[in-house]
Amino acid sequence: MGEVVQEKKEMADDEVERYLKSIVGPIGEPETMVIEPGAARRMALALDDFDPIYYDADRARARGYRGIVAPWPLLWLFFFNCSDHHYHKTIPFGKATVHGQDDYEFHEPIIVGDTVTTRTAVVDARLKHGKSGRLGQIVEERRFTNQRGQLCAVLKTTLFRR
Numbered sequence: 057m058g059e060v061v062q063e064k065k066e067m068a069d070d071e072v073e074r075y076l077k078s079i080v081g082p083i084g085e086p087e088t089m090v091i092e093p094g095a096a097r098r099m100a101l102a103l104d105d106f107d108p109i110y111y112d113a114d115r116a117r118a119r120g121y122r123g124i125v126a127p128w129p130l131l132w133l134f135f136f137n138c139s140d141h142h143y144h145k146t147i148p149f150g151k152a153t154v155h156g157q158d159d160y161e162f163h164e165p166i167i168v169g170d171t172v173t174t175r176t177a178v179v180d181a182r183l184k185h186g187k188s189g190r191l192g193q194i195v196e197e198r199r200f201t202n203q204r205g206q207l208c209a210v211l212k213t214t215l216f217r218r
Contacts, residue, residue: 067149069183069190075148076181076192083196088173089134096126096168103127113168124168128160131200131209134174147217150192156214164206171203179212192217 067075100110108115109125116124147153166172180195193216200209 072149072190072192073183076183076194079178079194080181081177083176083178086173086175087134088171091126091130091166091168091170091172093124093168095133096124096130099127099130103129121165122167126166126168126170128162128166128209130166131198131211134172134198134200147192150217153215153217156193156216158214159212161210162208163210164202164208166200166202166208170208172208173201175199175201189218 097111100106105127109119109121110116110127111124113123116122176196176198178194179197180193182193184191184193193214196213196215198211198213199207200211201207
């Protein structure tokens with residue numbers, strides 16, 4: 057005798073919209089990381105960027121920085137090494153979450169030795185309808201501040217759930 061397989065019932069639009077509204081707000085606790093000289097140097101080398109501000113504190117200060125500047129892609133260390141926010145794996149509708157786009161704003165440069173804190177929040181979540189059906193759109197925002205309380209960068213990531 058074969059097993060009876062019960063299909064999961066698809067959520068109604070109003071249930072999806074309620075769920076999406078419920079996830080707007082802060083996600084988890086702030087995460088903190090010290091910007092290490094070796095990591096900053098390796099990132100600059102990986103980018104093939106030999107600007108002295110990434111290697112020499114005196115030359116960086118001569119150009120108006122507090123010290124050796126960390127290349128901006130180093131921000132991804134927070135996402136890959138610190139972030140434990142994987143709520144998108146448990147979204148109760150659709151079958152897959154895909155990355156849509158990233159938008160960056162840069163403010164105060166991140167300097168080697170800075171202690172950078174990241175705060176993550178869902179800032180927008182909505183249900184859209186198109187030719188191929190419904191689509192959940194979720195926008196996460198990560199705000200990076202240094203130990204002085206200065207805003208260093210903002211990363212907004214748009215995810216789509218279908």
